[in-house]
Amino acid sequence: MADDALRHQAHADAIVARAAEQLRGVLRELAAAIDPFPTFPGTFFSYGIEVPLDDVPSEHGCVVLGEDGELHELRLGLDVAGAADGDPAGLRAEERVPLEELPPALFVLYAQRAVQAAVAYIERAAR
DSSP, X not given: OHHHHHHHHHHHHHHHHHHHHHHHXXXXXXXXXXXXXXXXXXXXXXXXXXXXXXXXXXXXXXXXXXXXXXXXXXXXXXXGGGGGGOOGGGXXXXXXXXXXXXXXXXXXXXHHHXXXXXXXXXXXXXX
């Protein structure tokens, strides 16, 4: 009985891993189809399409689909050391941190939302 349960768990894990890999390909194709890729609203240097995760418990802040087709956490802040030259833009700190270590099941959830966001962006741009 326990062997059957473990076999089913392994099968389910393999399905999720396969779905994650397929979604990675879909995200790369969608990102490649968006030209020019949009800058993230309110940023100076960061490109990305926000992945809406409002209803998903997450330890990540703002998740975006990057022009590379990967998922990133967008971190915005202030770089006080950059203020030395008096340029207000120099105060801005923008960093995209790749979400490379997401477990496959969580990646599938994020990726599905990223697909929806990218398709919505493409549809809006086509109007």
